Amino acid sequence: MALKKPSVPFSGTAEQEAQLRQVIAELKDEPGSLMPIMQKAQDIYGYLPIEVQTIIAEETDTPLERIYGIATFYAQFALEPKGKYQISVCLGTACYVKGAAQILEKIENDLGIKSGQCTSDGKFSIDACRCIGACGLAPVMMINDEVYGRLTPDDIPGILAKYE
Amino acid sequence: MENINLKINGIDVTVPKGSTILEAARLANIEIPTLCFLKDINEIGACRVCVVELGNGRIVTSCVYPAEEGMEVFTNTPRVMESRKTTVELLLSNHNRTCLSCIRSGHCELQTLAKELGVEDEGLYDGLKTVSEPDFSAAHMVRDNSKCILCRRCVAVCDAYQSVSVIGANNRGFDTCIGSPFEMGLGDTACINCGQCIAVCPVGALYEKDATEEVFKAIADSEKHVVVQTAPAVRAALGEEFGLPIGTDVEGKMAASLRRLGFDAVFDTNFGADLTIMEEANELIERVQNGGVLPMITSCSPGWVRFCETYFPDMLDNLSSCKSPQTMQGAIIKSYYAEKKGIDSKDIVVVSVMPCTAKKFEIKRDHEDGTGYPDVDHVITTRELARMIRKGRINFTTLPNESFDNPLGESTGAGVIFGATGGVMEAALRTAVEKLTGETLDRPEFTEVRGMAGIKEASYNVGGMDVSVAVASGLANARKLLNMVKNGEKNYTFIEIMACPGGCINGGGQPQQPGYVRNTVDIPALRASALYKNDEAKTLRKSHENPEIQKLYSEYLGEPGSHKAHKLLHTEYVKRPVNKRFE
Structure with a gap:
């Protein structure tokens, strides 16, 4: 068994931790407050690595496994940080039939990470998303707010190079 | 109603x-x-x-x-039976169906259902399978999720009985798997090794780390003097593996089977239990008389000890420094017995048969080597002993009743009741009361501390002194009790805690009973009654009356609590984190 650790080392600051502890202190006595605490923690850190979940576990006197179970059940929680450039590849129906899977595979191969992960330099993260409403341009992807359409795998290196 | x-x-x-x-x-x-x-x-x-x-x-x-x-x-109805069958077929579609070599083959609840419901094609719905690696990281057990059916029985006992909660359902949908946070190995968690999860697993996903091969090898080695000892609770459950009713005491057949397996000496951990009482009662009296830390808490249950080290580290001074009966006995086998027999300690292999998986962890702790050699070399569970008996093709039910070997097979009724919740307390009271008052008890029974309640309390007047005691089994109950002690709500002199609900008779190494039996029969109570009957039938029922114990002290150890006794029979504890920090 291998501990699931993100490719990017944890770099939480003392300010973030103080903020998290304050949020927990405010909420922990309310029934059903674990989810809101986890949501706020994700707002503070951008994701919920083991270091953050351990603080929540110890401050709320909750087993870490219960928090991890929730974090991995709901799609809203991320265990990996987001990169400076967030790549979202649309796997909606139209994009999919136009070869989006090959686009995603090409990006994964070029960056050496899988969908849901972040490169170790913190630059790029990849996510698969559902329809972004640009089916006419299928297959499409977004990098932060920039939309790229009618993609072929050969376009990918050039696009990624713009962000190097 | x-x-x-x-x-x-x-x-x-x-x-x-x-x-x-x-x-x-x-x-x-x-x-x-x-x-x-x-x-x-x-x-x-x-x-x-x-x-x-x-x-x-x-x-x-x-x-x-x-x-x-x-x-x-x-x-x-046909619809009902069809629905059940389809359910089982769907479970089988994502199940690692290596049934022939599976540890649970023959008494697997899924296998039984498939057979009962008439499943003809176990691969009918075969498709994508979840991928998993077995987890060997814990000292006592293996998790093989390829056999897991996600029933969550293990998660429920870890949470409800033990309040340890180191396993749960991770991810969702088809990716759901039972595991620990961040997919860390069980060995990296605060798991206390109790094995209750194994006891309730309906399939072969959870099982103890098997030491039977090493034991067979040691027996076959003519250079080695292989000594076996059996915990009190084993005799109350081993028979279940061979079709005998729950609560059958098979002490005599168990001794006979061990001899037939080829062990050089067959001893009884009941002796070690009597020895524990001598040391523990002495420690209690000393603490009471010299203003030591009270309440004193028993330390025989390694699951409980690890729980205390993890969740109540500020109460480690309350824990008795006594080793558990098995390692006390191991240390005596490798010292006193070795000297008596003229055998070099290094050539002795001590095997413990235990109702417990945490005992596998216990023998690897620090300070469990009083002679410089490990007190105990191998721990096998009741289930593993049954496997050895079957493998050795020994017809268990037709064996004659035989006795244990001397000197370390002699024991009293106080030793045998160690296997049930309240038993250590009762055994300690039998000795401590007589020591403190100097009078002989009319009746050795302290029935207030018996029974399957999760928390029991009693008060006694001993030689003019009020002694209040409490007994807890199941660590969720222990947690409740200790929190009351910590916040001053309760005040006791002596507390007995056993990790498993009902005590060792319901340990994680005992025979697995299917859910249907667990849900309808009070298994711990039946097994406990076998031990109390065993106690009742004995002439000697107080640890200090054991003639071999008396001889051990007069010939070898001196007094309880002596320097030599401390070296061989006492141990130390460490604080452990609830959540490990990873670099």
Whole structure:
């Protein structure tokens, strides 16, 4: 068994931790407050690595496994940080039939990470998303707010190079 | 209580309002198969094996569906049986079906259901399979999720009985798997090694790390003098592996089978239990008389000890410094017995047969090597001993009753009741009261501390001094009790804590009983009654009356608590984190 650790080392600051502890202190006595605490923690850190979940576990006197179970059940929680450039590849129906899977595979191969992960330099993260409403341009992807359409795998290196 | 009337399979049934259909059927003596269901702690209706058909044609899960007035229920219609069969076929579609080599083959609940429901093609719904690696990281057990059916029985006991909660369901949908946070190995968690998860697993996903091969090898090695000792609780359950009724005491057959397996000496950990009482009663009296830390808490249960080290590190001074009976006995085997027999300690192999998986962890702790050699070399569970007996093709039920070897096979009734919750307390009281008052007890029984309640309390006047005691089994109960002690709500002189609910008789290394039996029979109570009967039948029922114990002290150890006794029979504890920090 291998501990699931993100490719990017944890770099939480003392300010973030103080903020998290304050949020927990405010909420922990309310029934059903674990989810809101986890949501706020994700707002503070951008994701919920083991270091953050351990603080929540110890401050709320909750087993870490219960928090991890929730974090991995709901799609809203991320265990990996987001990169400076967030790549979202649309796997909606139209994009999919136009070869989006090959686009995603090409990006994964070029960056050496899988969908849901972040490169170790913190630059790029990849996510698969559902329809972004640009089916006419299928297959499409977004990098932060920039939309790229009618993609072929050969376009990918050039696009990624713009962000190097 | 208000009753309601319903019809199950055309039979009129009257049951208390609030009963589920499953409970109602059981009251009417109608059986419904279950898989995920564990009474009180895992009532989640997840597996759908317990489905029944209602008069209106609906198929519902009987374990969670409330019985209603005038309801009509059918438990065995073709639709019901087809539904159950499909459920099992779907479970099998994502199951590692290496049944022939599976540790649970022959007494697997899934295998039994597949057979009962007439599954003809176990690969009927084969498709994508979840991928998993077995987890060997814990000292005592293996998790093989390729066999897991996600019933969550293990998760429920870890949470409800033990309040340890180091396993749970991770991810969702098809990716769901039972595991620990961040997919860390169980060995990296605060798991206390109790093995209750193994005891309730219906399939072969959870099993102890098997030491039987090493034991067979040691026996075959002519250079080695291989000594075996058996914990009190083993005799109360081993028979179940060979079809004997729950609660059958098989002490004599067990000794006979061990001799036939080729052990050079067959000893009884009951001796070690008597020895523990000598040391522990002495420690208690010293603490009481010299203003030591009270309440003193027993330290025989390694699951409890690790729990204390993890969750109540500020109470480690309350823990008795006594080793557990098995390692005390191991240390005496490698010192006193070795000297007596003229055998070099290094050539002695001590094997413990234990109802417990945490004992596998215990022998690897620091300070469990009083002679410079490990006190105990191998721990095998009751289940592993049964495996050895079967492998050795020994016909257990027809064996004669034999006795243990001397000198370390001699024991009193006080030693044997160690296996049930309250037993150590009662055994300690038998000795401590006589020592403190200098008088002989009329009756050795302290029945207030017996029984299967999770927390028991009693007060005694001993030689003019008030002694209040408490007994807890199951670590969720222990946690409750200790929190009351910590916040000053309760005040005791002496506390006994056992990790497993009901004590060692219900340990994680004991024979696995299927869910149906667990839900309908008080297994710990039946096994405990075997131990109390064993105690009653003995002439000597107090540890200090054991002649071999007396000889051990006069010839070798001196007094309880002596320097030599401390070196061989006492240990130390360490603080452990709840959540490990990873770099």
